[in-house]
Amino acid sequence: MPRSFLVKKHINSAKKPNYSELESPTGKVFKVERTFTNFLFGLRDAGLPLSLPLSPLPSDLSPISGYPSSLSDTSSKDHSGSESPRSDEDEQMLPKLTDPHGSYSTYSGLLKHKQLHCDAQTRKSFSCKYCEKEYVSLGALKMHIRTHTLPCVCKICGKAFSRPWLLQGHIRTHTGEKPFSCPHCNRAFADRSNLRAHLQTHSDVKKYQCKNCSKTFSRMSLLHKHEESGCCVAH
DNA sequence: CTGGGGAGGGGGCCC
DNA sequence: AGGGCCCCCTCCCCA
Numbered sequence A: 001m002p003r004s005f006l007v008k009k010h011i012n013s014a015k016k017p018n019y020s021e022l023e024s025p026t027g028k029v030f031k032v033e034r035t036f037t038n039f040l041f042g043l044r045d046a047g048l049p050l051s052l053p054l055s056p057l058p059s060d061l062s063p064i065s066g067y068p069s070s071l072s073d074t075s076s077k078d079h080s081g082s083e084s085p086r087s088d089e090d091e092q093m094l095p096k097l098t099d100p101h102g103s104y105s106t107y108s109g110l111l112k113h114k115q116l117h118c119d120a121q122t123r124k125s126f127s128c129k130y131c132e133k134e135y136v137s138l139g140a141l142k143m144h145i146r147t148h149t150l151p152c153v154c155k156i157c158g159k160a161f162s163r164p165w166l167l168q169g170h171i172r173t174h175t176g177e178k179p180f181s182c183p184h185c186n187r188a189f190a191d192r193s194n195l196r197a198h199l200q201t202h203s204d205v206k207k208y209q210c211k212n213c214s215k216t217f218s219r220m221s222l223l224h225k226h227e228e229s230g231c232c233v234a235h
Numbered sequence B: 001c002t003g004g005g006g007a008g009g010g011g012g013c014c015c
Numbered sequence C: 001a002g003g004g005c006c007c008c009c010t011c012c013c014c015a
Helices: A025-032 A036-045 A089-095 A106-123 A138-149 A164-175 A192-201 A221-229
Strands: A062-063 A098-099 A102-104 A124-129
Touching: A138 A164
Parallel strands: none
Antiparallel strands: A098 A102
16 A cells, blocks of 8 residues: 655755746746747646647646636736836737736736736646645656556566656565665665664664754654653653 | 664655 | 656554
């Protein structure tokens, strides 16, 4: 059974997610003279439905629904500002653009509105149809969907995994292969993570320390157990 | 109860 | 875009 309840918690803030690809098309796209069509695809890729017909996403991928599929309301006024680098002529060439909060006769208006109101929504643009998770990129979502479809199947026992390397690790449980050995005691492990955890046992000062009693633990789970057992309960 | 090993999952990065 | 790999994390189980 997949441990779908496992959710990444950014406890280690040193390793931050890469948000570079979350940039709105505003800053990047137009400065490189991207075509309007590409701009529309960019908005679509960011999960923003448009009133122009675009090729649909794969059936198992759905942009998050913050934006209705039908955007026919044209009653709102133009929200555009005056900072747009595009000329008035350019603006006149553009079809009407809309989003759930209104419609825009210029795309600079739409972009400005997006900057003000929609960036938070576009950061997570792709939702999983199997669960409630949302992802900022199609690739991340596809990766996640593998945890539902489990395409990597062990030929020996039939157990299925989301990724090939997980299957490889599992196959080692059949073959007994243990390619990772401890330099201190030569004990071998099939999994690098488990070797890393084992290495902590050789250390006098372990990685995870109780803030109250300064006792150290080789694993976060052991520290949590320690905390839950009462040492660090606020008295 | 505690510590440790085994197994597996997630996202990010690089190629 | 996808695969491989990395690191981190978690749960289960056992001594």
